Amino acid sequence: EVQLVQSGAEVKKPGESLKISCKGSGYSFTSYWIGWVRQMPGKGLEWMGIIYPGDSDTRYSPSFQGQVTISADKSISTAYLQWSSLKASDTAMYYCARRSSISGPFDYWGQGTLVTVSS
């Protein structure tokens, strides 16, 4: 069974750094792209970027380029989304999702990680 299991909820202060994770299982982790999607409170879905764990090829949405870093450790089948300096506006639910190909839909999703940034 394909599963993407994300790390737990985080509460951080503005300016702090953060790295959240997404662990894949039940499939060949290095053969599928993993994407990250943001959902701000009460709002819609925004695509942030994708990574191919097989060779760490990473692509970002222009809206998120330079704001976050996406990485992966294929040895432990885990993708990451990180911030170096959080802002209150980063408060959101973050989902990872498997993409069937570089130009395919997201067929499996993680359960989401809620990030709250507040002073």
Next chain:
Amino acid sequence: DIQMTQSPSTLSASVGDRVTITCRASQSISSWLAWYQQKPGKAPKLLIYKASSLESGVPSRFSGSGSGTEFTLTISSLQPDDFATYYCQQYNSYLITFGQGTRLEIK
């Protein structure tokens, strides 16, 4: 960037109704369109891909159509479990954009 516009933003309907949600792309995306269902507090779920292909396990009352810039998601006979928010998504390239969502409410 390719912009995706869904209509309506909110739709009120009753169990048993046939409903249609429309999604328009700002430029042609061929058939590279997906539809997702999201319930409160849950991750989105893939319903339709390549505009009209039903994802495995999705009830046949869901169907998709369209190509180019105009697409529709139709639910043939609404069930209580279908009241949720629906998003279209274009994946014409590695760049992805979602529509703003359509909230399907019980009338």
